[in-house]
Amino acid sequence: MCRNAHDFFVVSDTLITFMACNINDKLMTVTDRFLKYVTFDTESSETTGVTPSTPGQRVFAEALVKELEEIGLEDITLDDKSYLMATLPANTAKEVPTIGFIAHLDTSPDMSGKDVEPRIVSYEGGDIVLCAEENVVLSPLMFPELDDYKGQDIIVTNGKTLLGADDKGGVAAIIAAMKYLKDHPEVEHGKIRVGFTPDEEIGAGADYFDVEKFGCEWAYTIDGGQIGELEYENFNAAGAKVVFKGLNVHPGYAKNKMINAIEVACELNAMLPAAERPEHTEGYEGFYHCVGFDGTVERAEISYIIRDHDTAKFEQKKSYLWSAVDLLTKKYGDGVLTLTLKDQYFNMRKMVEPHPQLIDKAMEAMRMAGVEPLVRPIRGGTDGARLSFMGLPCPNLFTGGMNFHGKFEYCSLTTMRKAVQVILNLAQLWAK
Numbered sequence: 266m267c268r269n270a271h272d273f274f275v276v277s278d279t280l281i282t283f284m285a286c287n288i289n290d291k292l293m294t295v296t297d298r299f300l301k302y303v304t305f306d307t308e309s310s311e312t313t314g315v316t317p318s319t320p321g322q323r324v325f326a327e328a329l330v331k332e333l334e335e336i337g338l339e340d341i342t343l344d345d346k347s348y349l350m351a352t353l354p355a356n357t358a359k360e361v362p363t364i365g366f367i368a369h370l371d372t373s374p375d376m377s378g379k380d381v382e383p384r385i386v387s388y389e390g391g392d393i394v395l396c397a398e399e400n401v402v403l404s405p406l407m408f409p410e411l412d413d414y415k416g417q418d419i420i421v422t423n424g425k426t427l428l429g430a431d432d433k434g435g436v437a438a439i440i441a442a443m444k445y446l447k448d449h450p451e452v453e454h455g456k457i458r459v460g461f462t463p464d465e466e467i468g469a470g471a472d473y474f475d476v477e478k479f480g481c482e483w484a485y486t487i488d489g490g491q492i493g494e495l496e497y498e499n500f501n502a503a504g505a506k507v508v509f510k511g512l513n514v515h516p517g518y519a520k521n522k523m524i525n526a527i528e529v530a531c532e533l534n535a536m537l538p539a540a541e542r543p544e545h546t547e548g549y550e551g552f553y554h555c556v557g558f559d560g561t562v563e564r565a566e567i568s569y570i571i572r573d574h575d576t577a578k579f580e581q582k583k584s585y586l587w588s589a590v591d592l593l594t595k596k597y598g599d600g601v602l603t604l605t606l607k608d609q610y611f612n613m614r615k616m617v618e619p620h621p622q623l624i625d626k627a628m629e630a631m632r633m634a635g636v637e638p639l640v641r642p643i644r645g646g647t648d649g650a651r652l653s654f655m656g657l658p659c660p661n662l663f664t665g666g667m668n669f670h671g672k673f674e675y676c677s678l679t680t681m682r683k684a685v686q687v688i689l690n691l692a693q694l695w696a697k
Contacts, residue, residue: 295441295685296678299420300383302436303429308378309371309464316473317347317463322370329370329436329461336444338459346473349461353443353454361455361696365484366442366688367648367659368435369465372427373670382423385678390415395672396424403673410491410667411675418678430666430676435487436461438664438681442688454692458484462648468504468609471651483623483658485691486649492680493639494663495627497617499650500551500572500643501579502609505586507533509565510601524597526565530558533602534567536589541582549574549642551582574612574642610646616653617660627660630690634683639663662687 293301305325310318317323326347333341333351340352347370355361372378386393390412393403401424405411422428439459446452458481462470465488489496511526537553539545546552551573558567571586573579583606590604617623628638643650649659665680 293441293444295437295681298437298441299430299433299676299681302433303381303383305433306379306381307371307429309374309466311374311467316469317371318467318469319371322463323347325370326461326463329440332440333443333459336440337447338443342478344473344475347463348474350479351443351459353446353457353459355454355456355696356450357453357455357696359455359696362482363456363458363480364691364695365458365460365479365481365657366439367460367462367484367486367652368439368488369432369462369470369648370436371464371466371470372429372431372433373466375670376427376672377425378427378429381426381429383420383428384423385418385420388414388417388419393421395422399424401425401672403675408668408673414677420676420678422672422674424672427669427671428666428674428676430664430674431490431669432465432488432664432666434664434666434676434681434684438487438684438688442685442692445685445689446692452689452693454696457692460484465648468502468646470648471655474648474652474655476652476655476657479657481657483620484649484652485623485627485688486647486652486659486661487664487684487688488647488649489643489661489663490666490669491639492663492665492677492683493631493636495624495631495638495640495660496643496647496662497624497640497660498574498614498642499610499612499646499661500574501576501611502646502650503571503579503583503606504609505569505571505583505604505606507567507569507590507605508603509533509560509567510603511561511563511565513562523562524601525562526601527560527562529593529597529601530560530565530567533589533593536592537586547644551575551578553582553586570609571606572644576612610650611654613650613653613659617658620658623658623660626691626694627662627687630687630694633690634686636683636687 306321326349338351343349395401509526509529512524514523543552543554554570631638647661652659665677668674
Protein backbone atom coordinates (compact mmCIF):
# COMPACT_ATOMS: atom_id res chain seq x y z
CA MET A 266 0.00 0.00 0.00
CA CYS A 267 1.29 3.46 -0.83
CA ARG A 268 2.40 5.61 2.08
CA ASN A 269 2.26 9.42 2.19
CA ALA A 270 0.01 9.60 -0.85
CA HIS A 271 -1.08 13.04 0.37
CA ASP A 272 2.33 14.62 -0.35
CA PHE A 273 1.63 17.41 -2.80
CA PHE A 274 3.22 20.51 -4.22
CA VAL A 275 1.60 23.69 -5.52
CA VAL A 276 3.09 24.87 -8.79
CA SER A 277 1.66 28.22 -9.84
CA ASP A 278 -2.09 27.80 -9.41
CA THR A 279 -2.15 24.08 -10.10
CA LEU A 280 -2.49 21.44 -7.40
CA ILE A 281 -0.44 18.38 -8.30
CA THR A 282 -0.49 15.15 -6.32
CA PHE A 283 2.90 13.48 -5.89
CA MET A 284 2.72 9.84 -4.79
CA ALA A 285 5.20 7.18 -3.75
CA CYS A 286 4.88 3.58 -2.69
CA ASN A 287 8.01 2.78 -0.73
CA ILE A 288 11.32 4.15 0.44
CA ASN A 289 13.26 2.45 -2.36
CA ASP A 290 11.07 3.81 -5.11
CA LYS A 291 12.68 6.50 -7.27
CA LEU A 292 9.51 8.53 -6.67
CA MET A 293 10.16 8.85 -2.95
CA THR A 294 8.16 11.59 -1.26
CA VAL A 295 9.83 14.26 0.81
CA THR A 296 8.62 12.32 3.86
CA ASP A 297 10.29 9.11 2.73
CA ARG A 298 13.51 10.94 1.96
CA PHE A 299 13.56 12.53 5.37
CA LEU A 300 12.91 9.23 7.17
CA LYS A 301 15.76 7.68 5.20
CA TYR A 302 18.22 10.54 5.75
CA VAL A 303 17.88 10.69 9.53
CA THR A 304 19.17 7.12 9.75
CA PHE A 305 22.63 8.37 8.69
CA ASP A 306 24.81 9.22 11.68
CA THR A 307 26.25 12.61 10.67
CA GLU A 308 26.89 14.23 14.05
CA SER A 309 29.78 16.67 13.60
CA SER A 310 32.66 17.13 16.05
CA GLU A 311 34.77 20.09 17.13
CA THR A 312 37.65 17.91 18.24
CA THR A 313 38.86 16.01 15.17
CA GLY A 314 40.45 18.86 13.24
CA VAL A 315 39.55 17.41 9.82
CA THR A 316 36.88 18.15 7.20
CA PRO A 317 34.41 16.60 7.30
CA SER A 318 34.83 16.30 11.04
CA THR A 319 33.18 12.86 11.14
CA PRO A 320 33.15 10.02 8.57
CA GLY A 321 29.37 9.62 8.63
CA GLN A 322 28.99 12.89 6.75
CA ARG A 323 31.00 11.47 3.86
CA VAL A 324 28.86 8.33 3.84
CA PHE A 325 25.71 10.45 3.66
CA ALA A 326 27.15 12.64 0.90
CA GLU A 327 28.05 9.60 -1.20
CA ALA A 328 24.51 8.25 -0.80
CA LEU A 329 23.14 11.60 -1.98
CA VAL A 330 25.40 11.48 -5.05
CA LYS A 331 23.64 8.28 -6.10
CA GLU A 332 20.23 9.86 -5.59
CA LEU A 333 21.16 12.94 -7.61
CA GLU A 334 22.43 10.70 -10.40
CA GLU A 335 19.18 8.71 -10.39
CA ILE A 336 17.15 11.92 -10.54
CA GLY A 337 19.18 13.04 -13.54
CA LEU A 338 20.95 16.12 -12.23
CA GLU A 339 24.18 17.13 -13.95
CA ASP A 340 27.65 18.43 -13.02
CA ILE A 341 27.55 16.42 -9.80
CA THR A 342 30.75 16.95 -7.80
CA LEU A 343 31.80 15.67 -4.40
CA ASP A 344 35.19 17.03 -3.37
CA ASP A 345 37.66 15.67 -0.85
CA LYS A 346 36.12 17.82 1.91
CA SER A 347 32.64 16.39 1.19
CA TYR A 348 31.13 19.51 -0.37
CA LEU A 349 28.48 18.21 -2.75
CA MET A 350 27.16 20.30 -5.67
CA ALA A 351 24.90 19.54 -8.62
CA THR A 352 22.99 21.27 -11.43
CA LEU A 353 19.46 21.16 -12.71
CA PRO A 354 19.83 22.69 -16.19
CA ALA A 355 17.50 25.46 -17.31
CA ASN A 356 14.51 24.52 -19.44
CA THR A 357 13.91 28.07 -20.64
CA ALA A 358 15.65 30.12 -23.30
CA LYS A 359 15.16 33.30 -21.28
CA GLU A 360 18.13 35.08 -19.73
CA VAL A 361 17.44 34.43 -16.05
CA PRO A 362 19.68 34.30 -12.98
CA THR A 363 21.18 31.05 -11.77
CA ILE A 364 19.87 30.45 -8.26
CA GLY A 365 21.00 28.02 -5.60
CA PHE A 366 19.56 26.04 -2.70
CA ILE A 367 21.85 24.91 0.11
CA ALA A 368 21.49 22.61 3.13
CA HIS A 369 23.98 20.97 5.47
CA LEU A 370 24.84 17.32 5.94
CA ASP A 371 25.74 17.27 9.62
CA THR A 372 23.71 17.24 12.81
CA SER A 373 24.59 18.97 16.05
CA PRO A 374 27.21 17.52 18.41
CA ASP A 375 25.01 18.71 21.29
CA MET A 376 23.27 15.33 21.30
CA SER A 377 23.76 11.94 19.70
CA GLY A 378 22.60 11.53 16.11
CA LYS A 379 23.30 7.80 16.06
CA ASP A 380 20.55 5.18 15.77
CA VAL A 381 17.82 7.77 15.28
CA GLU A 382 14.41 6.11 15.42
CA PRO A 383 11.83 8.53 13.98
CA ARG A 384 8.15 7.99 14.58
CA ILE A 385 5.20 9.65 12.82
CA VAL A 386 2.48 10.82 15.19
CA SER A 387 -0.95 12.07 14.13
CA TYR A 388 -1.05 14.77 16.74
CA GLU A 389 -4.38 15.61 18.36
CA GLY A 390 -3.03 17.47 21.37
CA GLY A 391 -1.66 16.64 24.81
CA ASP A 392 1.55 14.84 25.74
CA ILE A 393 3.58 12.57 23.47
CA VAL A 394 5.51 9.88 25.31
CA LEU A 395 8.86 9.58 23.56
CA CYS A 396 10.49 7.07 25.89
CA ALA A 397 8.35 5.45 28.57
CA GLU A 398 11.18 3.70 30.44
CA GLU A 399 13.04 7.00 30.90
CA ASN A 400 9.88 9.10 31.26
CA VAL A 401 10.78 11.40 28.37
CA VAL A 402 7.63 13.27 27.37
CA LEU A 403 7.13 15.93 24.71
CA SER A 404 4.51 18.16 26.32
CA PRO A 405 2.80 21.43 25.40
CA LEU A 406 3.27 22.40 29.03
CA MET A 407 6.99 22.70 28.32
CA PHE A 408 6.68 23.52 24.61
CA PRO A 409 3.39 25.43 24.17
CA GLU A 410 3.95 25.89 20.43
CA LEU A 411 3.21 22.16 20.10
CA ASP A 412 -0.48 23.10 20.22
CA ASP A 413 -0.05 24.77 16.83
CA TYR A 414 0.39 21.32 15.28
CA LYS A 415 -2.92 19.78 16.30
CA GLY A 416 -4.38 17.90 13.38
CA GLN A 417 -0.99 17.46 11.69
CA ASP A 418 1.38 14.56 11.30
CA ILE A 419 4.63 15.24 13.09
CA ILE A 420 7.83 13.20 13.31
CA VAL A 421 9.31 12.76 16.78
CA THR A 422 12.33 11.02 18.31
CA ASN A 423 12.50 8.01 20.61
CA GLY A 424 13.63 10.29 23.42
CA LYS A 425 17.26 9.16 23.24
CA THR A 426 18.67 11.10 20.29
CA LEU A 427 18.01 14.25 18.34
CA LEU A 428 15.87 13.88 15.21
CA GLY A 429 18.02 15.55 12.58
CA ALA A 430 15.46 17.87 11.00
CA ASP A 431 18.31 20.36 11.31
CA ASP A 432 19.10 20.05 8.50
CA LYS A 433 18.03 16.81 6.89
CA GLY A 434 14.64 18.43 6.52
CA GLY A 435 16.34 20.94 4.23
CA VAL A 436 18.20 18.23 2.32
CA ALA A 437 14.96 16.29 1.78
CA ALA A 438 13.04 19.38 0.66
CA ILE A 439 15.68 20.41 -1.88
CA ILE A 440 16.08 16.96 -3.42
CA ALA A 441 12.32 16.34 -3.55
CA ALA A 442 11.88 19.67 -5.36
CA MET A 443 14.63 18.89 -7.85
CA LYS A 444 13.05 15.51 -8.55
CA TYR A 445 9.71 17.15 -9.21
CA LEU A 446 11.17 19.75 -11.57
CA LYS A 447 13.11 17.09 -13.44
CA ASP A 448 9.95 15.03 -13.90
CA HIS A 449 7.80 18.02 -14.92
CA PRO A 450 9.55 19.94 -17.71
CA GLU A 451 6.38 21.97 -18.22
CA VAL A 452 7.37 23.94 -15.10
CA GLU A 453 9.63 26.67 -16.46
CA HIS A 454 12.82 27.42 -14.54
CA GLY A 455 16.33 28.69 -15.04
CA LYS A 456 19.55 26.93 -14.12
CA ILE A 457 19.46 25.75 -10.51
CA ARG A 458 22.43 24.76 -8.41
CA VAL A 459 22.14 22.70 -5.22
CA GLY A 460 24.81 22.44 -2.56
CA PHE A 461 25.24 20.33 0.56
CA THR A 462 27.90 21.25 3.09
CA PRO A 463 29.59 19.46 6.00
CA ASP A 464 30.17 20.76 9.53
CA GLU A 465 27.70 23.66 9.58
CA GLU A 466 26.84 22.88 13.19
CA ILE A 467 30.40 23.56 14.34
CA GLY A 468 30.59 26.82 12.38
CA ALA A 469 32.77 25.40 9.60
CA GLY A 470 30.21 24.80 6.86
CA ALA A 471 31.53 27.56 4.61
CA ASP A 472 35.24 26.96 5.27
CA TYR A 473 35.89 25.27 1.92
CA PHE A 474 32.77 26.25 -0.03
CA ASP A 475 33.82 27.30 -3.53
CA VAL A 476 31.50 30.21 -4.34
CA GLU A 477 32.96 30.66 -7.82
CA LYS A 478 32.45 26.99 -8.62
CA PHE A 479 28.88 27.11 -7.30
CA GLY A 480 28.25 29.81 -9.88
CA CYS A 481 25.17 31.55 -8.51
CA GLU A 482 24.32 35.21 -8.14
CA TRP A 483 22.54 34.39 -4.89
CA ALA A 484 21.09 31.41 -3.08
CA TYR A 485 18.83 30.31 -0.24
CA THR A 486 19.76 28.09 2.67
CA ILE A 487 16.91 25.75 3.58
CA ASP A 488 17.76 25.52 7.26
CA GLY A 489 15.02 27.27 9.24
CA GLY A 490 12.32 25.97 11.54
CA GLN A 491 8.78 27.23 11.95
CA ILE A 492 6.54 27.57 8.92
CA GLY A 493 6.96 30.92 7.22
CA GLU A 494 10.39 31.68 8.63
CA LEU A 495 12.32 34.02 6.35
CA GLU A 496 15.57 35.13 7.90
CA TYR A 497 18.23 37.49 6.66
CA GLU A 498 19.52 38.73 10.00
CA ASN A 499 21.63 36.56 12.26
CA PHE A 500 23.93 36.88 15.23
CA ASN A 501 27.43 38.16 15.03
CA ALA A 502 29.26 35.23 16.57
CA ALA A 503 32.51 34.47 18.34
CA GLY A 504 33.92 31.49 20.20
CA ALA A 505 36.08 31.81 23.29
CA LYS A 506 38.19 29.34 25.25
CA VAL A 507 39.87 30.16 28.54
CA VAL A 508 42.51 27.85 29.98
CA PHE A 509 43.30 28.11 33.69
CA LYS A 510 46.63 26.92 35.07
CA GLY A 511 46.40 26.19 38.76
CA LEU A 512 48.90 25.43 41.48
CA ASN A 513 48.10 22.25 43.36
CA VAL A 514 49.29 22.08 46.97
CA HIS A 515 48.23 19.64 49.70
CA PRO A 516 44.97 21.15 50.97
CA GLY A 517 46.14 20.90 54.56
CA TYR A 518 49.01 23.28 53.80
CA ALA A 519 47.51 25.32 50.97
CA LYS A 520 46.98 28.71 52.63
CA ASN A 521 48.39 31.52 50.48
CA LYS A 522 49.88 28.97 48.10
CA MET A 523 47.19 27.03 46.23
CA ILE A 524 45.59 28.35 43.06
CA ASN A 525 42.56 26.18 42.34
CA ALA A 526 41.96 26.33 38.59
CA ILE A 527 38.35 25.23 39.06
CA GLU A 528 37.65 28.08 41.47
CA VAL A 529 39.26 30.66 39.17
CA ALA A 530 37.14 29.40 36.27
CA CYS A 531 34.01 29.68 38.37
CA GLU A 532 35.05 33.17 39.41
CA LEU A 533 35.38 34.25 35.79
CA ASN A 534 32.01 32.74 34.89
CA ALA A 535 30.37 34.61 37.79
CA MET A 536 31.75 37.89 36.45
CA LEU A 537 29.76 37.57 33.22
CA PRO A 538 26.28 39.14 33.41
CA ALA A 539 23.78 36.51 34.53
CA ALA A 540 20.97 38.27 32.65
CA GLU A 541 22.91 37.84 29.41
CA ARG A 542 22.66 34.06 29.27
CA PRO A 543 20.58 32.31 26.59
CA GLU A 544 17.87 31.26 29.02
CA HIS A 545 17.17 34.92 29.81
CA THR A 546 17.29 36.44 26.32
CA GLU A 547 15.10 36.68 23.22
CA GLY A 548 14.63 38.65 20.01
CA TYR A 549 17.63 40.86 19.35
CA GLU A 550 19.17 40.29 22.78
CA GLY A 551 22.64 38.77 22.72
CA PHE A 552 24.29 36.46 25.24
CA TYR A 553 27.31 34.69 26.66
CA HIS A 554 26.76 30.94 26.63
CA CYS A 555 28.98 28.54 28.54
CA VAL A 556 29.11 25.45 26.32
CA GLY A 557 31.87 23.47 27.97
CA PHE A 558 33.66 23.11 31.30
CA ASP A 559 36.33 20.69 32.37
CA GLY A 560 38.79 20.92 35.18
CA THR A 561 40.91 19.83 38.08
CA VAL A 562 42.75 21.88 40.66
CA GLU A 563 45.80 21.85 38.39
CA ARG A 564 44.09 22.79 35.13
CA ALA A 565 40.66 23.87 33.96
CA GLU A 566 39.13 24.92 30.68
CA ILE A 567 35.92 26.77 29.94
CA SER A 568 34.39 27.47 26.54
CA TYR A 569 31.87 30.13 25.51
CA ILE A 570 30.00 31.25 22.48
CA ILE A 571 29.27 34.99 22.31
CA ARG A 572 26.36 36.29 20.25
CA ASP A 573 24.73 39.62 19.39
CA HIS A 574 22.89 41.00 16.36
CA ASP A 575 24.18 44.52 17.02
CA THR A 576 27.82 44.90 15.95
CA ALA A 577 28.67 47.48 18.63
CA LYS A 578 27.18 45.34 21.41
CA PHE A 579 28.97 42.31 20.01
CA GLU A 580 32.31 44.11 20.26
CA GLN A 581 31.44 45.26 23.78
CA LYS A 582 30.75 41.69 24.87
CA LYS A 583 34.13 40.53 23.58
CA SER A 584 35.88 43.48 25.25
CA TYR A 585 34.16 42.74 28.54
CA LEU A 586 35.40 39.15 28.50
CA TRP A 587 38.93 40.36 27.84
CA SER A 588 38.60 42.83 30.73
CA ALA A 589 37.40 40.10 33.10
CA VAL A 590 40.35 37.89 32.14
CA ASP A 591 42.77 40.81 32.60
CA LEU A 592 41.36 41.56 36.05
CA LEU A 593 41.80 37.98 37.23
CA THR A 594 45.28 37.88 35.71
CA LYS A 595 46.23 40.85 37.89
CA LYS A 596 44.77 39.01 40.88
CA TYR A 597 46.37 35.60 40.30
CA GLY A 598 49.41 36.40 38.18
CA ASP A 599 50.58 36.00 34.60
CA GLY A 600 50.07 32.63 32.99
CA VAL A 601 47.15 31.57 35.16
CA LEU A 602 44.54 32.53 32.53
CA THR A 603 44.92 32.27 28.77
CA LEU A 604 42.06 33.47 26.58
CA THR A 605 41.67 32.51 22.93
CA LEU A 606 38.84 34.39 21.20
CA LYS A 607 37.91 33.96 17.55
CA ASP A 608 35.18 35.53 15.42
CA GLN A 609 33.03 32.91 13.71
CA TYR A 610 30.55 34.76 11.48
CA PHE A 611 28.77 38.10 11.16
CA ASN A 612 25.25 39.44 10.63
CA MET A 613 24.39 38.85 6.97
CA ARG A 614 21.81 41.66 6.86
CA LYS A 615 24.51 44.00 5.60
CA MET A 616 25.12 41.76 2.58
CA VAL A 617 21.52 40.76 1.80
CA GLU A 618 19.69 44.10 2.06
CA PRO A 619 21.28 45.48 -1.13
CA HIS A 620 19.40 42.69 -2.96
CA PRO A 621 15.75 43.24 -1.92
CA GLN A 622 14.50 41.03 -4.77
CA LEU A 623 15.83 38.03 -2.84
CA ILE A 624 13.45 38.74 0.02
CA ASP A 625 10.56 39.91 -2.16
CA LYS A 626 10.55 36.71 -4.22
CA ALA A 627 10.82 34.53 -1.12
CA MET A 628 7.79 36.25 0.38
CA GLU A 629 5.86 35.87 -2.87
CA ALA A 630 6.82 32.18 -3.11
CA MET A 631 5.52 31.59 0.40
CA ARG A 632 2.23 33.34 -0.24
CA MET A 633 1.77 31.30 -3.43
CA ALA A 634 2.04 28.22 -1.18
CA GLY A 635 -0.51 29.61 1.27
CA VAL A 636 2.15 30.51 3.85
CA GLU A 637 2.35 33.87 5.58
CA PRO A 638 5.99 35.00 5.76
CA LEU A 639 7.43 35.32 9.24
CA VAL A 640 10.39 37.67 8.96
CA ARG A 641 12.55 37.71 12.06
CA PRO A 642 16.19 37.51 13.10
CA ILE A 643 17.88 34.14 13.43
CA ARG A 644 18.92 33.52 17.00
CA GLY A 645 21.77 31.46 15.65
CA GLY A 646 23.61 31.20 12.38
CA THR A 647 23.58 29.40 9.07
CA ASP A 648 26.07 28.72 6.31
CA GLY A 649 24.33 31.58 4.57
CA ALA A 650 25.75 34.09 7.03
CA ARG A 651 29.33 33.39 6.02
CA LEU A 652 28.49 32.74 2.39
CA SER A 653 26.87 36.17 2.19
CA PHE A 654 30.18 37.75 3.16
CA MET A 655 31.94 35.51 0.62
CA GLY A 656 29.92 37.05 -2.22
CA LEU A 657 26.86 34.78 -2.22
CA PRO A 658 23.90 36.61 -0.60
CA CYS A 659 21.97 33.85 1.08
CA PRO A 660 18.80 34.31 3.18
CA ASN A 661 17.38 31.37 5.11
CA LEU A 662 14.01 29.61 4.64
CA PHE A 663 11.98 27.27 6.86
CA THR A 664 12.00 23.46 6.85
CA GLY A 665 9.50 22.56 9.59
CA GLY A 666 11.79 21.38 12.37
CA MET A 667 11.35 22.51 15.97
CA ASN A 668 13.35 22.12 19.21
CA PHE A 669 16.59 21.57 17.33
CA HIS A 670 19.66 19.90 18.87
CA GLY A 671 17.92 17.76 21.45
CA LYS A 672 15.70 14.77 22.15
CA PHE A 673 12.54 16.90 22.03
CA GLU A 674 13.15 17.81 18.39
CA TYR A 675 10.21 17.22 16.08
CA CYS A 676 9.23 18.07 12.52
CA SER A 677 5.87 18.87 10.92
CA LEU A 678 5.25 16.99 7.68
CA THR A 679 2.81 19.69 6.61
CA THR A 680 5.51 22.32 6.98
CA MET A 681 8.15 20.22 5.23
CA ARG A 682 5.84 19.83 2.25
CA LYS A 683 5.26 23.56 2.24
CA ALA A 684 9.03 24.05 2.14
CA VAL A 685 9.12 21.99 -1.05
CA GLN A 686 6.34 24.12 -2.53
CA VAL A 687 8.27 27.30 -1.73
CA ILE A 688 11.39 25.98 -3.49
CA LEU A 689 9.32 25.09 -6.56
CA ASN A 690 7.65 28.48 -6.55
CA LEU A 691 11.00 30.26 -6.28
CA ALA A 692 12.28 28.30 -9.27
CA GLN A 693 9.37 29.63 -11.31
CA LEU A 694 9.46 33.18 -10.01
CA TRP A 695 13.13 33.63 -10.90
CA ALA A 696 12.37 32.39 -14.43
CA LYS A 697 9.74 35.03 -15.12
